[in-house]
Amino acid sequence: MRTAEIRRRFLDFFAERGHTVVPSAPLPTPDPTLLFVNAGMVPFKPYLTGEVPAPWPRATSVQKCVRTLDIEEVGRTTRHGSFFQMNGNFSLGDYFKEEAIAFAWELSTASVEAGGYGLDPDRIWVTVHHSDDESRGLWRRIAGLPDERIVARGDEDNFWSMGVPGPCGPCSELYYDRGPALGREGGPAVDEDRYMEFWNLVFMQYERGEGPGKSGYPILGELPRRNIDTGMGLERMATLLQGVDNLYEIDETRPVLDRAAALAEVRYGADAEADVRLRVVADHVRTALMLLADGTSPGNEGRGYVLRRILRRAVRSMRQLGHPEPVLLDLLATARDCMAPSYPEVAEAYDRIADRAASEEEAFRATLRQGTTVLDTAVAKVKAEGGRALPGAQAFLLHDTYGFPIDLTLEMAAEQGVRVDREGFTALMREQRERARADARARKSGGTDLTVLRPVLDEHGPTDWRAWDTLTTDSRVLAIMGATGPAPAVREGDIATVVLDRTPFYAESGGQDSDAGRLSGASVEAEVLDVQRPLPGLVVHQVRILSGELATGERVHAAVDPEWRLGARQAHSGTHVLHAALRQVLGPNALQSGSYNRPGHLRLDFPWRGALSPAARSEIEEAANQALRRDLPVDVRWMTLPEAKELGALALFDETYGEKVRVVEIGGAWSRELCGGTHVAHASQIGTVALTAESSVGAGMRRLEAAVGVEGFGYLARERDLVARIAEQLQAPRAELPDRIAGLLDRLKSADRENQRLREQTTRARANDLAAGATDVDGTLVVTATTDGGDARTLAVAVRDRLPADRPGVVVVGTPAGDRATLVTAVNGAARSTGRDASALVKRLLDGRGGGSPDLAQGGGIPSERLPATLASVPGLLADA
Structure with missing residues (x-):
């Protein structure tokens, strides 16, 4: 049975039993404690806790989830996937244990012809909380299960809470015996690979108090209204019904795995380590597809960093399999074909998904080149200083600044015989995450x-x-x-x-x-x-x-403040107008991925590779202001989310939507978005949209900024005044300013070239004089000099090249720069053959600072007043060496 069919049967079963079918919430969640929805109950949390009245007594959903805490286990076990789908049925003060158990048993064991999954009832085991005699009795009566297949377990396994004071209760889990070939007999308490959990029924009936962990807290009493929250793992059920060993081999992931194996020219099942990497690729590519489809963009923090890490782990796994060429577009297309039957939006948004992924892969390939150089230098330094471990701070720098994955740092350092201070790295990562989470919680x-x-x-x-x-x-x-x-x-x-x-x-x-x-x-x-x-x-x-x-x-x-609100309305409506204009000019892939607006100003981020041309920026600005000129009407309508999607409304993926959504239209279909913001009544009330900046905010991501309303007119007035002042200073009509300025720039470039030629002549003449006046120190020709310009390196090389090639020669040039001075050392080939080293020399002169190659090095940091004495010490240092 295909995964899409398993999904359909679940929703149909519960819909027929009075449950409202609730669409999956987007993966990004506004909950400040979470980056992504990580469990099927997350969108229902306000209803389950009583924070918000539930709009229905019974509900069912298939919720997309991402969980990355155990990402290192992906590919190594049969149970861990970073993306998964949780089928759930929820009772909000309606039915309780008896109905929940009956529903789960009926759907699991009913024949395929009757709309069920057809699992063998004699191979199903259940677990219950050791105190929950009621559930044990219900499993005996409803399912006819014998006592030996009803396993009592403790709080760690079979008692649920959110980890904070609030609702809690026992749970009952369903397991399926996959046979002796996959492990030991004895039930789930003995082997959870052979006995695979596929459904968890949570009975929320108590309120818990303060306390740590999963046990030890007080139970304050019964809840006034009991709830049911169940979760059936869609991938796990597919694993069972499709007769495969693990969730990486089901119909939604195996084609990606097979395509990766074909590209890498390896055979799945032939090598255990290669199999792990293929499973990582299959899982991560599917996860990345779903995150990109829900509007997440690769970045350096939060959700963006999770996606970036997943994409880069997939690329790196393919490199480890022997395929260093770009690969994401090929694999994502395969994943799209697998997921589209359940999620048509991945096909509709695929051009945007592919563009972002290609940009990220291109950036990562550049990161690998740059990070490898930095890592090699750091490892060489550790070895030169007699160390055996790369500091955690250096590993964190590679990760944080260069985007270099820690596992790649570990592997490449090990190849060079150096270990990594993983504890130090982990501590720095923990500090960074805690700061980010604290900031997010404080803001929200x-x-x-x-x-x-x-x-x-x-x-x-x-x-x-x-x-x-x-x-x-x-x-x-x-x-x-x-x-x-x-x-x-x-x-x-x-x-x-x-x-x-x-x-x-x-x-x-x-x-x-x-x-x-x-x-x-x-x-x-x-x-x-x-x-x-x-x-x-x-x-x-x-x-x-x-x-x-x-x-x-x-x-x-x-x-x-009415003026503030007017400016806010202008800016928010202006954001919608600019978004529509952007898509009109660049096409539907230019989809807003983030925005911020306040009175007078707005910014809008969108996926695009490369800077926009001046012509494109001008066309976008004109399209936006044409909408204002036409005075397009702004209308607000309420409808269901499926109705809004059918209408073509664009959704912001970091928002959570209820049963009814608010659709804001500007000019009807020209701009139609789900939005909870405040808006003007007509487009002309925005005043104007004046683009003020266009920039990069990451690989494949651009940002437009604009001034609107009075601030927009003010920006244009300032630009007008600036042009007027330039025209006055150049004594030229405004229309001639571009040509006049271009002419001035050409003349400046010519003057710079002439100045450079004169400087080089002066340097050559001085180099000749300095070389001719070299001092002999035990057979080595030594030259020391100072220069006030930025040509110390050029002068040192010129002097060195003018010394006799058959005589050892050493040149040291110093430059005072404010309070500190810099040094450049140069050594010719004859001196190198006698053991002279420019890098070692500059470090001796600068108390260990500086470095470079054996024939040319530089450094700085000494006080400028010490420069004469330092240069005077060179002959003595060389004589003692």
Whole structure:
């Protein structure tokens, strides 16, 4: 049974039993604690925890997931894949254990003809929590399982929680016996390769308190509403139903593996280590395809770094298999054909996917060349100093600055007989990740601990958010968080986080900056500095108290600065207009991958290889302003996500969408995007879109920046004034400025060439004089000199070349540069044959600093006042050597 069919049967089964089919959420998630959705329940988390009322009592989904914590195990076990699909059914206060167990057993064991999976019931084992007698009894009654195939396990295996206070409960897992050829008898407690887990049923019925790890925390009592969260691994079920050994050999990955083997000219199954690398390629290429399809772009941090690492591991694995040529486009096309039956969007977006992947592979090939040089130099230094380990800081530099994977550093260092301080590298990586996560959490939470905010949401419910409808509300202060935690009141000069029962302020999201404005009360005036949405449904305001005192429970008038909001609307609508203009000029592959807009300014990132030409930039700007001139209408409509996709609406992949989505249209189909931001009513209200910059923000990624509204007119006015001043200074009409400036540049270049020729003549003449005045030191001709220009290297080489070729010759030239001086040393061939070394000499003169080749070296760092004495010491150093 093909994977797409397994997926279809699961959704159909639960839809027939009253479950709403919920589309998979995009892999990127706005949760500040996660980069990607890593479990099927993540999109349902607000409903399961009660943070947001559930829109349906029963739901089912097949959720795309990415998990990379155990990426090193990919390819080495049958159970680890970085991308996987989790089939789930969820009960939100509706049915509980009995129905969940019955559903899982029926679908697993019903015949294929009856719509099930046809698993042999006599080969299914289950596990239950040791305290869950109810589940044990249900498995006996519903499935007829004997006691020996119902295995009791402890908290580590069969009790679920999110790791923090909140819902928890026992779980029951289903395993399938794949036969004695794959391991020992005795059930899942003995061998989880032979007995493969394929379904986990979580029974959320308790509330847990504070405590570490997976056990040892107190159970506070029963939940007021019990939930069901189940997850059936789609790839694992495909492994079972397709009769293959592991998830890398199912129909959605095996063709990629086979194509990789064909390109590398190896046979799968012939060599264990080669098989691991082929499985890594198959898994990583499919993962990269799905991440790229959901809008993630390779980068140096966060989600982008995860994707970059996955792509580069795939490329490197192919190199290790003996295929150094570009490979991603070939393999991604194969993965596309495998995944398109379940995810048509991977075929629709393939041109964009291929372009980004090709850019990343090209950049990585350059990284390999550059990083290899840096690594070789670092290893040589370690050896020269008698060391045996490459410092962790050096490995981190290779990773962080050059994008060099740590596993590649480990392997290449080992080839040269040097180990790597892996512990030091890991510590630096941990520090970097913790800083990044802390920054993300602080930004999303407005700098406030989420555990402090969650009780506010539990007690008062979601914020009544009015940003789409009004600029003012009369509100009540629900909670105040000061510098040290919850506070009853804050006073003049304090900065605090404030939760209101209702608010007109836009919370930063979708690329749009948060609103600015004021909170005013009977005895308080506060400035709103930032607005965030740290938890689904909860809006928080960072404020500075300008006068008086703000207290919990106080009534305030919340007012958005109308000029700020107007500028924000212009900038956000301007972003949509620029995006549509970009696609109109460059084509559909120029799809927005990130944006940021605030009053007067916007930026938009998009995949593109190479800088845009001036003509292309001009055409994009003109297309955007033509839309403003036509005064295209801006309309907002609500519809279901499938309806929006059918309509052709573009989705921003870092957003999470509910059952109903908000579609913003500018000129109908010309610009149609899912968006939660604030917008103008007509395109002409944007004023103008003036492109101010176009730049690279990574391999295959460009950034456009623009000024809009009054700021756009101001930018154009400044440009006009600048041109006027240049025309006045050159005494030329504006139309002639390009030719006049080109002529000036040509004359400057000619003057530079003439100056260079004169400098070279002067250097040659001085070199002749210096060579003629060389001092004999024990048979070696020695020249020392100073120069004030930047031609020390040129002078040293010129003097060396003018010394007699049959006489050993050493030249040292110093240059004072402010407080510090530099030295260049040059040694001819005759001196080299007597053991003279330019690199060793410059290090002796500079207390170990500097370096280069044996015949030419340089360094710096000594105080300029020491330069004469240093040069005077050269003959003595050479005589003692």
